[in-house]
Amino acid sequence: MQLIPGTFETYDEETDERMTRASTYERPHAAARPQAETGDRGPVSEVFLGVDIGTGSSKGVAVRADGRVLARATRPHRTATPRPGWFEHDAETVWWADFTGIVRELLAADGVAARAVAAVGVSGIGPCLLPADAAGRPLRPAILYGVDTRATAEIAELTAELGAQEILARGGSPLTSQAVGPKLRWLARHEPDVWRATRRFFMASSLLVHRLTGEYVLDHHSAGQCDPLYDLDARRWNDTWARQVAPGLELPALAWPGEVVGTVHPAAAAATGLPAGVPVTAGTIDAWAEAASVDALAPGDTMVMYGSTMFLTVMGERPMRHPALWGTTGVRPDSYCLAAGMATSGSLTDWLRELTGSDFATLLAEAERVPPGSRGLLMLPYFAGERTPLFDPRARGTVIGLTLRHGRAELYRAALEATAFGVRHNLEAFADAGARIDRLVAVGGGARSLWTAIVSAAIGLPQQIPAETVGACLGDAALAAQALGVDTAGWNPIVATVEPDEDWRAVYDRRYPLYRELYEATRDISHALADEVTAE
Numbered sequence: 001m002q003l004i005p006g007t008f009e010t011y012d013e014e015t016d017e018r019m020t021r022a023s024t025y026e027r028p029h030a031a032a033r034p035q036a037e038t039g040d041r042g043p044v045s046e047v048f049l050g051v052d053i054g055t056g057s058s059k060g061v062a063v064r065a066d067g068r069v070l071a072r073a074t075r076p077h078r079t080a081t082p083r084p085g086w087f088e089h090d091a092e093t094v095w096w097a098d099f100t101g102i103v104r105e106l107l108a109a110d111g112v113a114a115r116a117v118a119a120v121g122v123s124g125i126g127p128c129l130l131p132a133d134a135a136g137r138p139l140r141p142a143i144l145y146g147v148d149t150r151a152t153a154e155i156a157e158l159t160a161e162l163g164a165q166e167i168l169a170r171g172g173s174p175l176t177s178q179a180v181g182p183k184l185r186w187l188a189r190h191e192p193d194v195w196r197a198t199r200r201f202f203m204a205s206s207l208l209v210h211r212l213t214g215e216y217v218l219d220h221h222s223a224g225q226c227d228p229l230y231d232l233d234a235r236r237w238n239d240t241w242a243r244q245v246a247p248g249l250e251l252p253a254l255a256w257p258g259e260v261v262g263t264v265h266p267a268a269a270a271a272t273g274l275p276a277g278v279p280v281t282a283g284t285i286d287a288w289a290e291a292a293s294v295d296a297l298a299p300g301d302t303m304v305m306y307g308s309t310m311f312l313t314v315m316g317e318r319p320m321r322h323p324a325l326w327g328t329t330g331v332r333p334d335s336y337c338l339a340a341g342m343a344t345s346g347s348l349t350d351w352l353r354e355l356t357g358s359d360f361a362t363l364l365a366e367a368e369r370v371p372p373g374s375r376g377l378l379m380l381p382y383f384a385g386e387r388t389p390l391f392d393p394r395a396r397g398t399v400i401g402l403t404l405r406h407g408r409a410e411l412y413r414a415a416l417e418a419t420a421f422g423v424r425h426n427l428e429a430f431a432d433a434g435a436r437i438d439r440l441v442a443v444g445g446g447a448r449s450l451w452t453a454i455v456s457a458a459i460g461l462p463q464q465i466p467a468e469t470v471g472a473c474l475g476d477a478a479l480a481a482q483a484l485g486v487d488t489a490g491w492n493p494i495v496a497t498v499e500p501d502e503d504w505r506a507v508y509d510r511r512y513p514l515y516r517e518l519y520e521a522t523r524d525i526s527h528a529l530a531d532e533v534t535a536e
Contacts, residue, residue: 046118046486049274050476051102052286053095053124053204055079055144055308055347060102061470062112063477067491071109072470073102080141084533085149085385085393088141091130095142095204096211103272119279119484120212120264121476123257123289124204127225129183131198134250136210138202139194143187146178147309147343147384149393154182154189162228162241164323170241172224172232172319172327176391178341179227184246199250205283206252212272212280213262218252219282221337224328232319232336235329257284257292257331258479281480286472287311287339288331290443293475294466294492297331300438302430304455304463306446307471309387310345310419312426314338314435322433324389325426331479338435340388340426344381345419346446348397351383352415356408366409367416368450372457372507374410376401379418380518382526386422389429390519396526398518416451420458420508421515427459437461442498443469457504458512465496 047070051060056079062071075098080088089095099122107114130142143150155175159167168174175182180201188195202210206218223230223237229245231238237251255261260279269276283289287305291313296303298315305311319336321327326339353360382395399414430437442452442463456463468474468491478488 046481046484047112047116048119048121048477048481048486049103049106049117050121050123050289050473050478050480051099051208052122052289052472052476053098053208054286054471055125058094058098058102059471059473060106061473061477062106062109063474063481063491065118065481065486067488069468069470069474070111071106073105073109075101079144083150087144087148089125089128089144089204090141091138091202091207095124095207099208099211100272103274107273114273114275117274117278119260119281119480120274121258121281121289121478121480122205122208122283123286123472123476124208124283126203126205126222126285127178127180128203129180129187130202130207131187131194132200132202133197134199136200136202136216138207139197140191142202142204143183146176146341146387148183149177149385151177151182151186152393154185155179158182158185158228158245167228168321168323170231170233170238171227172321173227173325174323174391175227176387177385177393178225178326178387181226181228181241181245184249188246199248200252201249203285205285209261209280209283212264212268212274214265215262216250216252217255217261217282219257219284220254220329221257221284221288221331223252223254225285225326232327232329255282256333257282257288258483260483279480279483281476281483283476283479284331287313287341288337289472289475289479291315291475292331292479293468293470293472294441294443295489296441297335299335300436302437302440304423304440304442306346306442306444306451308344308346308350310342310423312340312423312430314430314437316435320433320435322429324391324429325433326388338430338433340429342381342419342422342426343384343387344397345422346444348381348383348415348419349412352408352412358408363408363412364450367413370409370413372417372454372504373511374414374417375406376403377406377410377414378511378514378518379411379414380515380522381415381418381422382519388426392523394527394530395519395523396530398522398526400518413454416454417458417508417511418515419451420455421512423455424459424512425516439464441466441494444471445469452498453501454504456498456500458508460500460505462500463498464494465498466492467495468492
């Protein structure tokens with residue numbers, strides 16, 4: 001089916017047919033577009049807003065049509081952990097409050113005028129499960145993505161019920177803590193009162209779209225991580241399995257991340273300061289918006305995202321499947337993706353920062369003086385279990401080789417090296433799946449530091465560094481601009497390349513097999529300790 005700007009795809013379970021439903025958006029003529037005065041920079045005809053809801057903070061950006069960033073805004077927030085292995089966000093006080101606060105801050109910045117906003121794009125952490133009633137009102141805090149491991153029993157149950165090979169063949173991914181389907185069954189089993197009231201579900205981006213436009217819509221990529229509810233080859237909901245896993249749940253209409261799905265309605269305009277009638281795109285999960293921010297969307301493009309968790313994507317021309325990775329659609333209708341994600345990375349270094357009472361600048365400066373190999377330390381970064389390619393929620397962090405001469409500098413460098421080995425492990429899985437890696441682009445808060453150099457040395461590949469590493473919110477703005485026909489090719493050029501240090505690489509080539517062996521050697525002990533804590 002040809003996708004048309006200003007429309008989005010939906011699926012009718014009753015007739016078993018796909019349809020195209022027109023949104024209310026019609027692109028205004030250029031002559032009707034207002035202009036915002038920006039002092040000595042001259043008039044700006046269009047401004048695009050992008051807002052991303054992250055694990056530990058939300059970020060927003062206002063970008064001119066020529067790619068110039070006019071304003072940025074950030075809101076830190078906390079993730080609730082009511083029980084070990086549970087990670088939650090309150091949709092009102094985190095997702096919606098962050099969004100409205102960020103938008104108002106951006107609109108108040110110099111050079112930005114509300115009347116000049118041409119479109120809004122959104123993204124957020126995912127896949128998440130926010131149960132809601134028929135009116136879209138949240139019924140409990142959102143259950144977050146793969147770091148939340150509460151549905152272990154339901155993963156095993158559904159895998160046995162539907163068949164592991166069939167799940168991989170139909171959905172593109174095995175059932176893991178990343179999947180929404182098992183968490184839906186967990187909700188029905190453990191919170192029956194909430195489940196009886198549940199009619200809809202949201203992720204961070206789709207809730208924002210709903211609040212802004214009233215539309216109940218989810219992008220194809222996010223839907224593709226609702227395993228086993230989505231059919232990857234058919235690119236539609238798998239209604240048979242959906243009814244089996246979550247009977248009575250109304251599934252959202254499907255759209256591509258860069259499609260306009262509605263416009264800001266009056267109530268949302270009053271809450272945010274945006275003008276009513278501004279187009280809003282469907283949005284997506286943050287990692288794919290981040291890939292859009294650096295235009296890493298062509299086959300062979302690989303993105304390494306340095307954030308609270310390390311995330312990797314590689315694009316392809318056809319569906320790719322691997323039992324230790326996630327196979328999904330891409331951002332564009334003609335693309336597919338393999339994805340990998342570690343459970344910790346930036347969150348691990350943040351833990352060390354808090355533990356030592358230091359700051360990142362000091363720790364990085366000290367770690368730079370430590371030789372590769374961290375003076376005999378080796379760490380496993382599984383402090384919150386591990387996602388790909390182990391899919392082991394009971395894995396645990398390990399440090400081996402400690403002596404009395406080791407300090408925080410060696411520990412910090414060992415943590416950076418541990419995440420680098422995790423990247424190498426995942427890239428090997430990409431290669432096993434037949435993915436082509438033509439170039440690597442580094443994004444996120446850690447993309448301009450010692451960390452990037454360590455990763456390049458550990459994997460033996462260069463990484464490109466873009467001018468802007470502001471994050472997914474820039475990709476949101478770019479997708480919104482593209483939806484209105486703006487050419488964003490020059491928005492975020494590559495400005496540097498990190499080449500592997502060959503001396504470091506030799507050290508890491510020797511150390512990597514030990515990293516792999518350490519997990520095998522300590523797995524049973526880690527599982528026993530994890531089970532003991534869970535039983536408390």
